[in-house]
Amino acid sequence: MIRLRAGALALALIAGRVAGLPSAARSGTESSREERFEFAGPHMGTVVRITLYARGEQEAARASASAFARIAQLDARLSDYRDDSELTALSRRSGTGPVAVSEDLFRVLAAAQGFARASGGAFDATAGPLSVLWRQARRQRRLPDRGRVDDARARIGYAKLALDAEARTAALRVPGMQLDLGGIAKGFAADEAVKVLAAAGITRALVACGGDIAASDPPPGERGWRVNVVSLEGAAPGPTLLLRNGGVSTSGDAEQFVVVGGIRYSHIYDPRTGQAMTGRRTVTVRAADALTTDALATAVSVMGASRGLALVDRTPGASAWFVEDSGHGITIHTSSRWRGEAR
Numbered sequence: 001m002i003r004l005r006a007g008a009l010a011l012a013l014i015a016g017r018v019a020g021l022p023s024a025a026r027s028g029t030e031s032s033r034e035e036r037f038e039f040a041g042p043h044m045g046t047v048v049r050i051t052l053y054a055r056g057e058q059e060a061a062r063a064s065a066s067a068f069a070r071i072a073q074l075d076a077r078l079s080d081y082r083d084d085s086e087l088t089a090l091s092r093r094s095g096t097g098p099v100a101v102s103e104d105l106f107r108v109l110a111a112a113q114g115f116a117r118a119s120g121g122a123f124d125a126t127a128g129p130l131s132v133l134w135r136q137a138r139r140q141r142r143l144p145d146r147g148r149v150d151d152a153r154a155r156i157g158y159a160k161l162a163l164d165a166e167a168r169t170a171a172l173r174v175p176g177m178q179l180d181l182g183g184i185a186k187g188f189a190a191d192e193a194v195k196v197l198a199a200a201g202i203t204r205a206l207v208a209c210g211g212d213i214a215a216s217d218p219p220p221g222e223r224g225w226r227v228n229v230v231s232l233e234g235a236a237p238g239p240t241l242l243l244r245n246g247g248v249s250t251s252g253d254a255e256q257f258v259v260v261g262g263i264r265y266s267h268i269y270d271p272r273t274g275q276a277m278t279g280r281r282t283v284t285v286r287a288a289d290a291l292t293t294d295a296l297a298t299a300v301s302v303m304g305a306s307r308g309l310a311l312v313d314r315t316p317g318a319s320a321w322f323v324e325d326s327g328h329g330i331t332i333h334t335s336s337r338w339r340g341e342a343r
Contacts, residue, residue: 034204034220039064043071044186045081046210052197053204053219063200067193067207074192077104078185080128080178087179091128095175098164106168108291109161112184115295116158119311123299124158124271128178134269134276138258143265149274156271187249187294190214211297212249214290218242229284232323235330238284239321247290251297252282268301277301280325283308287318296320305333313337 034053037060041048048071054060077086086105093099101109112125129152133144155176162171172179186209193207194214206215206225218224224242229250231238241248251268258265265276283300285293296318300308305322312320312335319337323330 035060036219037061037064039068041068043068044075044079044189044209045182046186048189048193048210049208050193050197051206051208052202054202059201063197063202066200067196070192070196071189071209074104074185074189077102078108078181078188080131080180080182087181090170091172091178094172094177098162098167098169098171100168101170103168106163106165106170108181108184108188109170109179110163110165111188111291112181112295113158113161113163115184115299118314119299119303121158121272122270122302122308123183123295124156125179125181125184126158126161126172126177127156127269127271128180129153129155129176130269130271130274131180131182132178133274134265134267137260137265137276138267141258141260143260153274183251183298184291184295186210187212187214187247187290187292190290191247206243209290211251212247212290212294213243214247215243216245218244229321230282232280232282232325232330234325235323235332238323241286243286246286246288247293248284248286249290249293249297250282250284251301252280266301268298270302279327281323283320283322285312285318285320287315292318305331309333309335 034055036053039050050064050067052060052063054063079085080087082088086102090099090101109125115123116125133148133152137144155174160173160177162173190207190209190212191214194205194216197205198216204217204219206213213227215225224244227241227243227248229238229241263278265278269276281301283297285296285300287293287296292315296312296315299311300320300322303311305324309320309322312318320335321338322333
């Protein structure tokens with residue numbers, strides 16, 4: 001059972017060895033039966049966990065090492081918290097004109113711009129200045145100064161990011177802009193890791209980057225990877241999903257928030273207003289890939305149940321489960337395609 005919660009993911013260890021633990025004795029010939037292996041490592045500001053089925057420990061170790069290498073490569077390109085990342089270097093060149101970028105960075109920026117337009121700016125990769133302010137607010141346990149919020153908002157807006165697909169360049173039009181791909185990069189990394197595993201012959205795998213999961217074929221004899229979605233405290237238990245060849249992400253404030261003046265402020269904020277979301281909410285999105293679920297989960301959290309789930313319904317193959325506590329009780333909302341998703 002995979003247990004999915006907002007901002008963190010715990011994998012229960014079921015039948016199989018965990019990387020680093022002693023292996024069981026085996027015969028001199030390699031068995032053709034697939035066995036379960038699990039690996040974990042720190043990447044992209046979280047713990048990345050890979051669960052796979054392979055015909056032996058060497059095959060599993062080689063494939064997982066390749067997948068982690070790909071994730072490390074994306075970490076170096078897409079992470080805003082690293083001073084040496086390609087993304088940070090691009091932000092430093094804001095206001096200077098078009099900059100040539102890697103194919104990976106361009107792909108993610110282009111996808112982010114698509115979600116920004118679809119959500120009316122509720123998802124916005126240019127909102128880095130606000131990310132900095134609200135991270136400080138959580139550490140200092142006080143709200144950011146209104147003047148600083150207004151200054152940050154002046155440097156934010158997806159229309160201020162120009163992409164040229166033919167030249168593969170990105171231009172941040174306003175000096176002081178700062179990109180933040182925290183709402184999409186981990187989903188993309190999970191998708192890419194699954195592709196690397198498939199190229200290595202591993203067709204049954206699940207990759208979890210924090211609250212973002214990508215999976216290929218299910219375990220032997222199963223209809224899907226069982227993903228247990230953790231609900232809000234005090235609410236009914238979350239659903240159990242059967243995931244295969246797709247992605248699922250959860251966004252919420254169960255672990256990252258600050259209480260100021262008796263009001264709970266989430267780490268999730270609205271790029272259009274600069275204000276953090278209040279109350280409690282958790283959103284789980286399922287779709288064909290984890291890049292889509294990662295971005296949609298963030299956007300829906302900001303947009304709210306009505307408009308957010310309408311966006312999910314407009315996204316081919318996507319479905320979502322939304323739980324919120326506005327202070328007047330807990331309410332559960334689902335998108336039109338969510339029916340039949342839970343098992």
